[in-house]
């Protein structure tokens with residue numbers, strides 16, 4: 633199943649095929665610290681907040697983009713209703729992860745135009 637990219641939100645940065653949020657790559661950031669960051673995705677429910685967060689990132693001085701992934705170390709006890717909620721959120725989260733993987737592959741393919749890392 634093909635999942636579309638999130639709606640572009642960057643209004644001043646064309647990195648990541650116009651998916652950069654522009655949050656960490658602005659004029660006040662030193663060139664060696666410049667990070668193009670896509671939209672973050674995470675799961676929040678009664679089982680926890682902002683779990684399994686990930687985003688496509690690209691350090692301006694690196695050759696290839698990466699996916700930044702933040703796990704959570706807690707081990708909550710879930711009831712049946714929470715497990716159903718978690719399964720539904722996993723489904724949505726997996727769709728976003730697949731879309732991010734396609735985005736990353738597109739950015740990694742040298743035959744595809746990539747904007748300059750500036």
Ligand SMILES: [Zn+2]
Nearest residue numbers: 645652657668
């Ligand atoms: Zn950027």
